[in-house]
Amino acid sequence: MTTLRPDPLTTSTFRERARAQLAKPFLREAVPKATDHAVAALRTRFADHDYEALRELGRAIRAEAIADLDRHLADLEQALVANGVRVHHAADAGAARDLIRGIVRDAGGRTVVKVKSMATEEIDLNPALAADGVRVVETDLGEYVVQLDGDRPSHIIAPIIHKTRGEVRESLSRAVGRELPDDAAALTGVARAQLRDAFMEADVGISGANFGVADTGTICLVTNEGNGRMCTSLPRVHIALMGVERVVPRMTDLAVLLPLLTGAGTGQLVTSYVNLLSGPRRPGEPDGPEEMHVVLLDNGRRALRGTPYEEVLHCIRCGACQNVCPVYRQVGGHAYGWVYGGPIGAVLTPLFRGQRDGGELSQATSLCGACDDVCPVKIPLHDLLLSLRRDRAAAGVAPRGERIAARLWSWAWAHPATYRLSVRLARAASLPARHPAVARRLPLAGRWAAGRTLPRPARRPYHRRLR
């Protein structure tokens, strides 16, 4: 895969990135605070409703969509075309970039306004358009700040969760060339005015898609700020980039999936704007784009069907697994090194970017299962992470020391004598190793033991008591 921006995944390790993030005191305060807010909101939202039963319905709908993906995609395409939408197919990121660049070029597009979209992050769209001389403006407030800073979003739905108000003030002050007050309302007002100008000038609006509804040929786009509707109302051309897995069979499925998406994502009943877009402007309508294009992005998705990882295609990108993940809450999204962070990122990155670059992310988890418990469509994320660890071992891409240690351990525990010896050694070491200074110096297990309080060993080991 070619990326046009520096690629942290190939130039650094998770450990290095995590350490850099942990050195930022605000991050360790802000991310747990913001994610606690989201988790509490989710609990409140479903306090007197059966979240479990709704999740089960959501899981069944997503499973149905993915099990017969090609048929639903064919239905979606047919319905979109009947609605006057032009449908394009992109096998990979490069193809998607070229398709979108072509549409923008044909439209004579000079200014593009964008709705926040993880799929466009995945294909690194903005630098490609900029290289063509097109001005690209992200219109979600958080994404706009990320763009001003040449940064990347660090959360699926809260892109600047890692930034302080002071940092946002600095970025916006630089953009408008004057010192702005340290006040969220004032900063938002300035961003609104800047972005209003962009909306008025834009020729093309580019969005992602939360869902593609097959039976009606509709792209569903969920926002709170209203930028989704602005980007799809004012410019002459609208392009939606949709991961092929986002298809759902029926419009009525949204009665299940929308409350799951917004409930798990922000704790809202519904977001402020749920846009249902079914084609370009029609006769009798006062506004809307003359052309609507949908680009269906594969980029490794179809290949996951029939593998142990098929269920990752059920994901509706709500961000809830990030909010509850003890690793994400400490290190934030950038430590993961690619587009998606948290448990879903730890699964998607090795699958999309390969074991060599992304494999170590399957270690960036405590396997506590909090992500499984919160996922609105019940993806068994921690099983998938375990499975990715097995694949990583099989692929032989782990560091040499780790591989040798694992092989020794595996051999030792397969033989009774060496097993007992290892238990005796562990017993002897575990009492003094309860002291952190000793723990750090343990052979082989030093790193592992340093961050843990080791249990006090039993007086008589269990296997001896059984005799």
Add this chain to the structure above:
Amino acid sequence: MTAAPDPALLARIAPTELRPGEDPVTRFVREARLVQTAVEVTTRDRLAAAVTEALRAEGARRVAVAADLAPLRYEMAARLREAGIEAVRYEDVAPDRDAVRDLDATVTGCMAAVAATGSIVTGGAAGRGGALVAPVHVCVVERSRLFDGLLALLRALPDLGAASAIALQTGPSRTADIEKTLILGMHGPKAVHVVVVVDAPATPAP
């Protein structure tokens, strides 16, 4: 193979549905107010006055009125002018981006509304921008267009008339991107007024 969700089951498990026996207007008003929508329940003879008052309270002087208010639209525009508010047709200003920018408020009807979520459904003759582009939006909701919950709305969409784009709008435009501080009016309106008309419908029910 699953089928479309069962309404009775969904009503028990989804917060976006009405509980059995719950009054739709009461629920709509409560949910809309929870998300900072100003709501007034009124009758047809008081409608124009209620819209005028909402616009006055927001200090709106230049207002676009959308086509989906027909046949009330001309009566409404006349009343607004009497109150000293300049009223234009939304479809006349829509193509001119500077004119759109100068609007203080828009007044629209709606295709539907959803009781359980406090949402209004806009689009069609009001366009995509009719309920979005000005800092203030006033929306007239006929009682007959109020659906119980999200599922009932989605099932009825094919009967609401062909629109290239519709939006469920729930409260004003909002963001909490800066340190989770809630700010209204990010891109769309920062104030939304909904006037619910509870007596005989002026336009055919969906």
